[in-house]
Amino acid sequence: xxxxxxxxxxxxxxxxxxxxxxxxxxxxxxxxxxxxxxxxxxxxxxxxxxxxxxxxxxxxxxxxxxxxxxxxxxxxxxxxxxxxxxxxxxxxxxxxxxxxxxxxxxxxxxxx
Amino acid sequence: xxxxxxxxxxxxxxxxxxxxxxxxxxxxxxxxxxxxxxxxxxxxxxxxxxxxxxxxxxxxxxxxxxxxxxxxxxxxxxxxxxxxxxxxxxxxxxxxxxxxxxxxxxxxxxxxx
Numbered sequence: 609x610x611x612x613x614x615x616x617x618x619x620x621x622x623x624x625x626x627x628x629x630x631x632x633x634x635x636x637x638x639x640x641x642x643x644x645x646x647x648x649x650x651x652x653x654x655x656x657x658x659x660x661x662x663x664x665x666x667x668x669x670x671x672x673x674x675x676x677x678x679x680x681x682x683x684x685x686x687x688x689x690x691x692x693x694x695x696x697x698x699x700x701x702x703x704x705x706x707x708x709x710x711x712x713x714x715x716x717x718x719x720x
Numbered sequence: 721x722x723x724x725x726x727x728x729x730x731x732x733x734x735x736x737x738x739x740x741x742x743x744x745x746x747x748x749x750x751x752x753x754x755x756x757x758x759x760x761x762x763x764x765x766x767x768x769x770x771x772x773x774x775x776x777x778x779x780x781x782x783x784x785x786x787x788x789x790x791x792x793x794x795x796x797x798x799x800x801x802x803x804x805x806x807x808x809x810x811x812x813x814x815x816x817x818x819x820x821x822x823x824x825x826x827x828x829x830x831x832x833x
Contacts (some may be wrong), residue, residue: 616760651724651811651824652763696762707776708822710762 611635614697614711617708622719631697631711634678638699639708641673643682646694646713655695656682687718722746724825726812732831738800741828745793745810745814751775753822754787754797762812769795770818802832 614631621627640659644652644712656671658664664671670683680699684691697711725744735738750771757765766785767777771792780787782830784803789795799806809827 612762614762641747649826649829651813654821657821698762707765707768708763708769710764712760712762 609634611661611709612697612699612711615714616712616715618715619688620717620719622685623689625687625718626685627687627691629682629684629714629716630696630698631680632678633680635699635701635709636675636678637701639702640700641671641680642698642700642708643671644670644696644698644710646696652696661666689718689720692717703705724812724814724823726810726825726828727752728733729826730829733802734833735804736801738798739802739830740798741812741830743795743797743812743814743825745795745812746804746823749814749816749823750792751815751818751820751822752789752795753813753815755813756823757809757811757827759808766797770824775818783785789832799830802830804832806830807832818825 612633642657643655645655646652661673661675668685672681694713694715696713698708700708752769752787754766757763766780768775768788769789772789787797809829811827813822813824815822
């Protein structure tokens with residue numbers, strides 16, 4: 609069993625829709641959680657991070673963590689064509705020594 | 721602020737050949753990471769440097785991969801000899817410290833034939 613599971617998609621939604629991206633994990637030692645966005649032929653860029661259960665909002669993006677269920681989500685409101693990318697979840701166990709374990713990524717396409 | 725620079729951007733080699741990748745991190749960033757991203761997978765950490773010292777190389781295939789960061793700035797990752805399964809994107813990332821955000825370069829896309 610992989611430590612981090614992520615549906616690879618691809619996921620296609622119309623512009624303006626709400627997008628939900630999810631990851632599950634098996635290692636209860638994971639304490640902080642990140643979402644990266646990766647455009648084609650580019651390196652990943654950090655979108656959001658959190659280290660507590662609950663919701664964290666940043667503009668059109670909301671990150672949700674449920675440590676009891678070992679489940680994290682990223683919601684994108686009012687999706688735009690520029691949101692089309694691969695979204696990677698990443699997790700770490702030891703704040704201060706940031707070794708990250710990534711999911712496989714979900715490829716998202718927003719249709720104008 | 722300039723980002724993480726990597727070269728070359730693309731490389732095609734035959735199996736059993738050797739190849740080297742170069743990374744120049746963001747100025748002042750003490751921590752440098754090399755990741756391997758196979759098509760359809762997330763990045764996998766190969767090696768982490770703190771200045772010029774190795775912090776973690778537990779997932780580096782040391783029989784064929786080597787990396788160095790001699791002066792604590794630029795880094796090179798070498799594969800010798802390359803195998804077909806080494807075909808991947810090699811990403812370099814850097815952070816101010818090991819607990820800060822990692823910034824990724826554009827990657828070097830390697831194809832081994």
